[in-house]
Structure formats: structure tokens, C-alpha cells
Amino acid sequence: MTLDLEYSEKGMQHNHLLEIVDLKTYFFTKRGAVKAVDGISFTIDAGDVFGLVGESGCGKSVTALSILRLVPDPPGKIVSGQVIFEGEDLLQKSEEEMRSIRGAKISMIFQDPLTSLDPIVRVGEQIVEAIRTHTNMNPQKAWEKAVKILTEVGIPDAEIRAKQYPFQLSGGMRQRVMIAIALVTEPRLLIADEPTTNLDVTIQAQILTLLKEIKAKTQTSILFITHNLGIVAWLCNKLAVMYAGKIVEYGATKSVFSNPLHPYTTLLLKAVPRLDIKKEMLESIEGDVPDLVNPPSGCRFHPRCPYAKKICSIIQPPMIEVEEGHYASCLIYDKEKWRSV
Amino acid sequence: MLRYIIRRLLLVIPVFIGVSLIAFLIMKLTPGDPILNVLGMQPTGDPSFIAAMRAELGLDDPIYIQYGKFLWRILQGDLGRSIGSNKPVIILVSEALPRTLLLVVSSMIVAIAIGIPVGVVSSVRQHSALDHATRVGSIFAASLPDFWLGLMLMMVFSYYLGLTPISGYGKPEHIILPATTLGIGLAGLITRLTRSSMLEVIRQDYIRAAKAKGMSERGVIFKHALRNALIPIVTVLGLQFGFLLAGAFFVEWVFAWPGIGRLAVQAIQQRDYPVVLGALLVTSIAYVVINIIVDIIYAYIDPRVQYE
Amino acid sequence: MRPLKDLKKLLFGESSELSIIIEHLKSDKPALFGLAVIILLVLMAVFADFISPYDPNLQDLSRRLEPPSWEHPFGRDEFGRDILSRIIYGSRISLTVGVVVITISLLIGTALGALSGYIGGWIDLVIMRVADIFLAFPGLLLAIGLTAVLGQSIFNVMAALAIVNWPGYARVIRSQILYIKGLDYVEAARIMGASNARILASHVLPNSFAPIIVLATIGMGWAILAEAGLSFLGLGVQPPTPSWGSIIATGRDFIFRAPHITTIPGIVLALSILAFNLFGDGLRDALDPRLRI
Numbered sequence: 001m002t003l004d005l006e007y008s009e010k011g012m013q014h015n016h017l018l019e020i021v022d023l024k025t026y027f028f029t030k031r032g033a034v035k036a037v038d039g040i041s042f043t044i045d046a047g048d049v050f051g052l053v054g055e056s057g058c059g060k061s062v063t064a065l066s067i068l069r070l071v072p073d074p075p076g077k078i079v080s081g082q083v084i085f086e087g088e089d090l091l092q093k094s095e096e097e098m099r100s101i102r103g104a105k106i107s108m109i110f111q112d113p114l115t116s117l118d119p120i121v122r123v124g125e126q127i128v129e130a131i132r133t134h135t136n137m138n139p140q141k142a143w144e145k146a147v148k149i150l151t152e153v154g155i156p157d158a159e160i161r162a163k164q165y166p167f168q169l170s171g172g173m174r175q176r177v178m179i180a181i182a183l184v185t186e187p188r189l190l191i192a193d194e195p196t197t198n199l200d201v202t203i204q205a206q207i208l209t210l211l212k213e214i215k216a217k218t219q220t221s222i223l224f225i226t227h228n229l230g231i232v233a234w235l236c237n238k239l240a241v242m243y244a245g246k247i248v249e250y251g252a253t254k255s256v257f258s259n260p261l262h263p264y265t266t267l268l269l270k271a272v273p274r275l276d277i278k279k280e281m282l283e284s285i286e287g288d289v290p291d292l293v294n295p296p297s298g299c300r301f302h303p304r305c306p307y308a309k310k311i312c313s314i315i316q317p318p319m320i321e322v323e324e325g326h327y328a329s330c331l332i333y334d335k336e337k338w339r340s341v
Numbered sequence: 342m343l344r345y346i347i348r349r350l351l352l353v354i355p356v357f358i359g360v361s362l363i364a365f366l367i368m369k370l371t372p373g374d375p376i377l378n379v380l381g382m383q384p385t386g387d388p389s390f391i392a393a394m395r396a397e398l399g400l401d402d403p404i405y406i407q408y409g410k411f412l413w414r415i416l417q418g419d420l421g422r423s424i425g426s427n428k429p430v431i432i433l434v435s436e437a438l439p440r441t442l443l444l445v446v447s448s449m450i451v452a453i454a455i456g457i458p459v460g461v462v463s464s465v466r467q468h469s470a471l472d473h474a475t476r477v478g479s480i481f482a483a484s485l486p487d488f489w490l491g492l493m494l495m496m497v498f499s500y501y502l503g504l505t506p507i508s509g510y511g512k513p514e515h516i517i518l519p520a521t522t523l524g525i526g527l528a529g530l531i532t533r534l535t536r537s538s539m540l541e542v543i544r545q546d547y548i549r550a551a552k553a554k555g556m557s558e559r560g561v562i563f564k565h566a567l568r569n570a571l572i573p574i575v576t577v578l579g580l581q582f583g584f585l586l587a588g589a590f591f592v593e594w595v596f597a598w599p600g601i602g603r604l605a606v607q608a609i610q611q612r613d614y615p616v617v618l619g620a621l622l623v624t625s626i627a628y629v630v631i632n633i634i635v636d637i638i639y640a641y642i643d644p645r646v647q648y649e
Numbered sequence: 650m651r652p653l654k655d656l657k658k659l660l661f662g663e664s665s666e667l668s669i670i671i672e673h674l675k676s677d678k679p680a681l682f683g684l685a686v687i688i689l690l691v692l693m694a695v696f697a698d699f700i701s702p703y704d705p706n707l708q709d710l711s712r713r714l715e716p717p718s719w720e721h722p723f724g725r726d727e728f729g730r731d732i733l734s735r736i737i738y739g740s741r742i743s744l745t746v747g748v749v750v751i752t753i754s755l756l757i758g759t760a761l762g763a764l765s766g767y768i769g770g771w772i773d774l775v776i777m778r779v780a781d782i783f784l785a786f787p788g789l790l791l792a793i794g795l796t797a798v799l800g801q802s803i804f805n806v807m808a809a810l811a812i813v814n815w816p817g818y819a820r821v822i823r824s825q826i827l828y829i830k831g832l833d834y835v836e837a838a839r840i841m842g843a844s845n846a847r848i849l850a851s852h853v854l855p856n857s858f859a860p861i862i863v864l865a866t867i868g869m870g871w872a873i874l875a876e877a878g879l880s881f882l883g884l885g886v887q888p889p890t891p892s893w894g895s896i897i898a899t900g901r902d903f904i905f906r907a908p909h910i911t912t913i914p915g916i917v918l919a920l921s922i923l924a925f926n927l928f929g930d931g932l933r934d935a936l937d938p939r940l941r942i
Contacts, residue, residue: 068553070549099557100555101555102552102553102554103553103556107554108550110546110550110553115545115546116546116547116549117547118547118550118568118569119569119645120568120569120642120644121564129554129564130555133554133560165645181554
């Protein structure tokens with residue numbers, strides 16, 4: 001099965017901004033290898049806002065860290081695969097070359113802005129640091145640029161705020177600072193790992209609006225990692241659904257939402273939190289997140305899948321292009337095999 | 342910041358009252374007749390004379406008045422006179438204290454200069470041979486009794502190698518061995534502490550975020566990890582000042598360093614109680630003041646403190 | 650905090666606290682080394698009368714300051730006494746001081762900690778403030794001051810060291826009581842008639858076992874060091890009783906002519922302190938649930 005070829009969409013034969021091919025990242029623990037990311041492939045093109053969706057522990061954050069090669073080693077290790085960024089495989093680069101990419105061409109914002117900002121360094125200084133790591137701009141100019149970008153990400157009284165410490169800022173403002181740090185170097189790709197999970201709903205909406213504005217104003221593509229399909233529908237043009245270290249569905253947001261293919265996606269969509277529905281009514285998916293040391297045989301979702309047949313526990317389903325540019329890894333779409341049992 | 346400093350300084354007052362109260366109680370509990378202790382005289386056998394002295398010294402007053410008078414005397418710098426030399430205690434003490442502080446600060450510099458770099462390297466190269474050697478070495482260093490270590494260093498470096506003066510005070514080289522002796526145990530502690538604090542900090546999200554900015558390992562360690570790791574280290578350094586002061590009593594005794602510790606130990610051996618009390622009182626106050634200075638440094642390193 | 654356990658189960662149960670600790674310690678070589686030295690020390694102290702080659706106080710002025718020989722492996726001191734024998738008997742002083750200090754500290758600490766935890770209010774406040782002061786203030790300095798006031802004797806050394814050493818235990822007991830107070834079923838036990846003393850004996854102490862054993866082990870090392878230090882200054886054990894600290898103190902006067910008098914007891918002393926520190930450290934690692942993965 002040569003999947004990577006199938007992934008490139010028709011009419012998009014030019015170089016992708018980011019192309020991940022059969023990436024495997026394992027964590028080697030006493031219990032055995034935790035296959036956090038186990039052979040995933042997807043592509044992001046210039047201008048994309050790509051949503052990577054899944055429950056916590058499905059490997060989406062590890063994917064992000066793998067792209068930047070920041071997986072804690074030990075115990076983590078990128079076992080195989082390619083991360084092709086602007087035509088070059090990042091996994092082949094030296095640590096020094098990686099440093100010139102991190103924060104400059106690919107920036108990342110993290111889930112918890114409070115713990116991701118150094119608590120004892122002024123926020124302006126933390127932005128200056130991002131600038132001066134990659135350029136020789138003098139400190140005075142860099143500070144001015146830091147204040148400017150703080151204003152741009154919507155922080156009022158940026159000059160005063162820049163001199164403050166993270167603990168003096170509200171949660172929303174801290175995340176804006178993180179975004180400012182990430183964007184000040186005008187990266188080609190911004191990886192946002194659940195940037196709004198720890199924020200309350202109104203602030204969440206503000207930050208998402210900010211990201212959408214950034215998308216409209218800059219050349220930066222975004223890899224948006226979340227467990228919230230609602231956000232993806234609103235923000236992203238493409239998405240991939242991850243389950244237990246593998247991608248189970250992949251396609252344009254419109255296609256996925258109008259015609260979800262994988263049973264897992266269908267169930268996730270039913271569980272999308274909506275403001276007009278009370279919490280108790282949310283449907284959650286039965287069963288547990290699988291153990292990634294000994295993942296289920298065959299399709300990893302089969303123990304929780306309402307449609308599972310015996311064959312699902314035997315054959316690992318391939319990625320099948322069900323409609324144009326819309327893939328799912330489920331045997332239901334392999335008519336022959338599905339009927340044969 | 343200024344407000345914080347003032348607030349911290351105001352804390353000296355209750356501590357001073359507490360320490361002086363303890364000193365006062367110790368004085369009251371001192372074995373033997375307080376008059377004889379204070380005056381350093383032999384019993385004359387003349388009860389009327391002693392009674393007159395009692396009245397004159399205010400020993401017949403209620404205890405709280407006695408304490409008030411005692412406090413007032415201390416505040417004026419009157420700590421009585423040495424029984425041995427008849428010199429005012431305040432003069433003996435104020436001569437000795439700066440020498441002790443010099444020794445303590447030097448030993449702290451020795452400890453920091455050894456402990457922090459070794460601890461950082463050990464944490465960055467966790468589980469390396471060097472890391473294991475450091476862990477064993479640091480606990481070993483912290484287990485050495487100061488007074489014995491001092492004698493050993495004296496024997497090797499002064500007697501056999503002739504590199505340093507045996508003991509005494511006055512020339513810069515006189516401080517080398519005492520400061521090293523006093524500093525080595527603390528160096529072991531700081532090494533361990535730096536190592537564990539660094540290991541804790543290195544796991545934090547902001548370290549990962551700094552790496553995601555493209556900073557070099559060196560940059561991340563010095564600009565973010567070490568600064569944050571220093572916060573608990575500074576706290577412990579502050580506490581350790583007291584233990585260094587206690588250690589100075591032994592090291593001064595070994596190297597004949599004329600500081601407050603040697604003064605106190607001599608006074609104890611000669612039962613020169615006014616000097617003993619004066620030395621302990623001044624040491625305690627020095628201890629408290631140093632801790633406040635450490636607190637201020639702490640607030641400087643960790644901006645969160647000032648705003649609490 | 651760990652759930653409540655019975656002392657018996659704690660010590661002898663199948664996956665008991667003790668067996669977990671032993672499992673953990675087995676792989677901790679420095680801690681095992683420490684334990685070996687501690688056992689050796691205890692044997693030395695207990696069987697001093699049998700293993701000591703000479704009478705520790707037997708003088709032979711004609712052979713004073715004699716360096717180590719086959720006959721006297723650690724040499725002779727300024728009165729011609731056998732240093733090996735004096736070190737062996739000195740271990741009695743060191744361990745006695747250690748054990749007595751820890752026991753008294755533990756008793757004071759338990760009493761005050763229990764009082765603080767059960768009664769609360771201003772009594773708690775006062776006791777904990779005092780404990781804070783004792784914890785912050787260098788204990789050895791206070792012990793020097795106390796022996797200066799109380800007079801110089803081994804008994805006063807022990808009293809002084811215990812007085813400065815109790816707060817750690819008080820804190821452990823108090824926090825354990827506060828924790829138990831918050832539990833429903835002890836509320837139930839209390840209503841059913843369990844006395845405070847019974848709760849203390851059957852719930853609080855067993856659950857404080859882990860931190861207390863660590864405190865006690867490291868405290869032993871500290872007390873041995875403190876006794877040696879005070880004796881070195883002439884504030885502790887008075888001659889001719891052999892104490893490691895006082896052997897070093899007299900050796901100091903002959904350090905260049907007869908370095909063995911200072912060197913050897915110092916090594917024994919340092920090794921003993923190291924042993925308690927290593928073992929205490931190992932115990933702490935073994936008992937700390939956060940480190941146990």
C-alpha cells in the first residue's frame with residue numbers, strides 16, 4: 001500500500017509546505033514501547049489551517065513535538081518516517097540546523113500559557129528573546145518590535161504589559177503573549193497545541209478569532225491541534241482525525257463534516273459540545289482509550305466500534321479514498337473484504 | 342520593592358525582642374549568683390553588700406521591669422563587661438563579628454563557586470559517570486565534620502606542603518583554609534540542591550517553549566533553567582547562613598580565627614558569661630539580618646514574591 | 650497522603666510498607682553501604698567489652714604518641730592509651746547520644762505535635778511558631794548556648810540536642826493528625842468511643858512511620874556529629890571518658906607530631922555520619938511515593 005502518493009491531492013502537485021510521511025514516535029518505558037504516533041502521514045500546504053483532532057492521549061501533541069524534534073529523549077524517540085518541510089526532511093537535519101528552524105520558520109504555541117512562559121522573565125523580554133535568537137536586531141529595536149506585536153495580538157497598553165511578568169497577566173492575555181512570541185519571527189508554519197483548552201469560553205472565542213485574523217493577514221499556515229471538532233469546523237480548511245496513534249480519517253473540513261466516513265469521526269461529531277445543548281446531553285463514546293503499549297490488533301478502534309466485525313480485529317484497514325481527497329481507514333469502504341465475512 | 346524591603350526590615354523587631362528575651366532568660370537561669378556572674382567577683386560573705394548590689398542592679402524589681410531595663414541597656418549597646426579582660430563586651434563583639442562575617446561570606450562564595458557549576462553539569466548530564474560521582478561526592482562532602490576537615494587541611498596544606506599559614510588572622514592567605522573548610526560541606530549541599538532543582542526545572546513547559554523558540558541548550562540553561570532553579574537554592578542559602586555561623590564556631594576554634602565563635606567558645610570555657618551572652622545575642626541578630634538580606638535577594642530573583 | 654493502615658499490616662503484611670522499602674533498598678548500593686556501616690557500629694558499641702583489645706583508659710606514659718603498629722593498629726594517644734580501644738568505646742557514646750536524643754526528640758515532638766494537631770487554635774499557633782523558630786535557627790548554635798548555660802556534661806549535651814531537634818517530628822505528627830481529622834471514618838471511630846490516645850497509637854503513629862524513620866536516621870548522623878563537635882570544643886563529654894570528638898580535640902595539640910591521633914577517629918566519625926546520611930537518603934527515596942514509579 002503506497003499511501004503517501006495517494007495523499008497528494010489532484011492539482012496540488014507542487015511542493016507541500018509540510019509533508020509527514022509514515023511518522024512513528026515511540027516512548028520506551030519499562031512496560032515496553034508506547035507507540036504514541038504509529039505511522040501517520042498528512043500534508044499541509046501554504047495557507048492551510050489544518051486541524052489535527054483526537055481524544056487526549058491519541059498522539060496529536062507528540063506529532064507536533066516530533067515535527068520540531070522536541071520529543072523528550074529519553075524516553076521518546078522518532079523511530080522512522082519523514083517530516084518534509086519546504087522540501088527538506090527535518091529528521092535528517094543536525095540539531096543546529098533544527099534550531100534555526102524552530103521559532104523562525106516553525107513556531108509553536110502550547111496548551112498552558114501560564115506554565116509555558118518563564119515565570120520570572122518579563123513578557124516583553126521573552127518576545128525579544130525570540131527575535132534575537134534568530135536575528136541580530138539590537139535590543140532597543142527588538143523591544144519596540146515586541147511592543148508592536150503585543151499591540152497587534154490585541155493587548156492594550158502593550159508598553160506597560162511588556163514590562164510585566166506572566167503572573168500579572170490574565171489567562172487570555174498570556175496566550176496572546178505566546179502567540180506574539182510565535183508570530184514575531186513571521187514563521188511559515190504555526191503549530192498550535194490546544195491553545196484554548198485552559199481558557200474560559202469567551203476568552204477562547206477571542207483567541208480563535210485572533211488566530212483567524214492572523215490566518216487572513218499573514219502567510220502563516222497553521223497546524224491546529226484540538227479535541228474539539230466545533231473549533232475545527234469554524235477555523236480549519238482541512239483536518240485529520242487521530243485515534244490511538246493513527247490517522248483514521250483525513251480530508252477537507254467540508255467533506256468530513258458533511259459526510260463523516262469513519263465510525264469514530266461519526267461518534268466524535270455526535271459528541272461535539274455545542275452552546276445550545278446542555279452538557280448532560282452530550283454523548284460520549286463508550287469504552288476506554290486503548291493501551292498504546294499493546295494496541296488492539298487489526299483496526300485499533302474495533303473494541304469501541306459499533307459496526308465492528310470479526311475481520312476488524314484481524315486486518316489493519318488501509319487508507320481508502322472514498323471521495324475525492326477524502327480518506328478513511330475503515331474496512332466498511334473496502335467493499336470486497338467487508339462483504340467477504 | 343522599597344515597600345517590600347521596609348516590610349521585611351520591620352520583622353527584625355519581633356525577632357529582636359524574642360532573641361533578647363531568650364538571652365535574658367538564659368541570664369536569669371545561669372548557674373551561680375547573677376551578681377557574681379555579672380560582677381565577676383568572689384562571694385564576700387557580706388550579705389548587706391550583696392543586698393545593696395541587688396537593689397542597685399535592679400534584681401529586686403519585678404521580672405518584666407528587669408527585662409525592660411535589660412532591653413534598654415542592649416539597645417544602647419551596653420552588653421556588660423568581660424569577666425576575664427574587663428573590656429566592654431560590645432567592643433569585643435563588634436571587633437569579632439566582622440571577622441566572622443568575612444569568614445562566613447567567603448565560605449559561601451567557595452560553596453557557590455563549587456556547588457552551582459558542578460550541580461548544573463551533573464543535572465544536564467544526568468545518569469552519566471560524572472553525575473554518579475557527583476552524587477556520592479556531594480553527600481560525602483556534606484558528611485565531613487568541619488573541625489576535623491580543618492585539621493586535616495591544615496596538616497596537609499600548611500604543615501606538609503607549606504602552602505598556607507597554619508592559623509591566625511591578618512593576611513589574605515589566612516582565610517583560604519578556614520573558608521574552604523567551612524565551605525566544603527555547603528558545597529556538597531548546594532551541588533545536590535542545584536542538581537535536583539535543575540532536574541525539576543528542566544521538565545517545565547517554559548523550558549520546552551524556550552527550546553521551541555530555537556534557543557540553544559546553553560541559552561536555555563542559563564537564561565531560563567538556572568535562573569528558575571536558583572530560587573529554591575537562594576532560600577536554602579539563607580537558611581544555611583545560620584548553619585555556617587554555627588560551623589564558624591568550630592572552624593574559628595581550629596584555625597585561631599579571632600571571630601565571634603572563638604570569642605564565645607573561649608568565654609564558655611572560662612565561664613565568662615557576659616561575653617557568652619553578648620556573642621550569642623549578636624550572632625542571632627546577625628543571623629536574622631542576613632536572612633532578611635537573603636529575602637530581599639530572593640524577591641529580586643523571583644518577582645512574584647513582592648506582589649504576594 | 651497514604652490511606653490508613655494498621656501497624657501490623659504496615660510492617661509485616663505481604664505488600665507491606667516494609668517489604669516495599671526493602672525491595673527498593675536492595676538496589677540502592679550507597680544505602681546498603683550505609684546500613685552495613687551502621688550495623689558494624691552497633692555491633693562495635695554492644696560488644697565493646699569483648700572486641701576492644703585493651704582497656705581504653707590504661708595509660709602508659711613511656712609510650713605516649715606512639716604511631717600505629719601491629720600491636721596498636723591505630724597507635725597510642727598522649728597518655729599512651731590504645732586509640733583503637735578508645736574509638737571502640739567511643740562508639741558507645743556516639744550511639745547512646747544519638748539514640749537518646751532521637752528518642753527524647755520523638756517524645757517531645759509527638760506530644761507537642763499531637764497537642765497542636767488535636768487542639769488547634771492558638772495552642773497550635775504558638776507551638777508551630779516556636780517550631781518554626783527552632784527549625785530556622787541553627788540547632789548546633791543553640792546547643793552550644795544551652796550547654797554553656799546548663800554546664801558541660803554528656804547529659805546536658807543530650808538534653809540540648811533534643812531540645813533543638815523535636816520540631817521536625819512535631820510537624821510530621823501534626824500534619825498526620827490534621828489529615829486524619831479530615832477523614833470521615835475516624836470521625837466515626839471517635840464517636841464510637843476511641844480516645845485520642847488510641848487514635849494516636851493506632852492511626853497517627855503508624856502512618857507517620859515513613860517520614861519519622863527518615864528524620865530519625867538523618868537525625869542520628871546529626872546528633873553524632875553534634876556530640877563530637879561539642880566534645881571537640883570541650884563542651885561535651887569530659888575526660889577521661891572516650892568520645893570521638895574529644896580524642897580529636899586532644900589530638901589537635903599533637904597534630905604535627907602524632908597526626909594519627911586526629912586522623913583516624915576523624916575518619917571513623919566521618920564514615921559514621923556518611924553512613925547515616927546515605928541510609929537516610931536511601932530510605933527517603935524508598936519511602937517517597939512520588940519517586941516510586
